[in-house]
Amino acid sequence: MSELTTIARPYAKAAFNFAVEQSSNDKSAVEKWAEMLNFLSVVVEDENVKIFLTSSISASKLADFVISICGEQLDQYGQNLVRLMAENKRLSVVPAVFEEFQHYVEEYRSVTEVEVISAQPLNNEQQQKIANAMEKRLTRKVKLNCSVDSSLIAGAIIRTDDFVIDGSSKGQLTRLANELQL
Structure with missing residues (x-):
């Protein structure tokens, strides 16, 4: 599990820092990111999607597939994160990214x-x-x-x-x- 955390932490930290930066303009940006990551992790944990993630499909098609499932739940920045993680073959780590993101939010709100x-x-x-x-x-x-x-x-x-x-x-x-x- 610590390996997942090590992989997930940079994505979570980047998403969190970006959300905080956006919060200066939009007070609910951190909450929006938390919702996007939560929804994305639910999608990625679905058994049918897990099978698709382990297939030998190209990164761009895999990203498009996940983005199409998420629909309006992901804004352009969330979609960019999906594309980046698909490129790096890290989409299966999204639940750990969400968990790490939650830790950053808790620390931020304290x-x-x-x-x-x-x-x-x-x-x-x-x-x-x-x-x-x-x-x-x-x-x-x-x-x-x-x-x-x-x-x-x-x-x-x-x-x-x-x-x-x-x-x-x-x-x-x-x-x-x-x-x-x-």
Whole structure:
């Protein structure tokens, strides 16, 4: 099974990246790709289609056959994926591609909570800048939990499960004190 995953992963990653790129214009592009891959995997898992996939028919005829079965379920990009996978004799791996794609979607949709402790209340613009920077760094959606701690003097501390960014004056003074004691 790991061999299938190894073969499927690049196709799934490419489809996912393309869907995310399209999502900037069309919010439901990731869902459309998930639906296309799901439908395509159901088609490919059909016993009659499996027999056809193992025949010695040309890649272009095989791709046209699968595309004709899928009909309106595949857009032009989904059809291009079918043609590419047929050329590479990988159509039988479509169910594994769909499974890997689902993993990427789950990871993409997961929201990481980020705790922001600042010396003064943050306005909406500051919160948005922090959220954007953290989403870029973590490559996932971020939910900010903001609080105020006046003992920080100035700056902020940003925490996630994975790391801490201490940009507070209190933290800088503590680090300086530690360095001077050496």
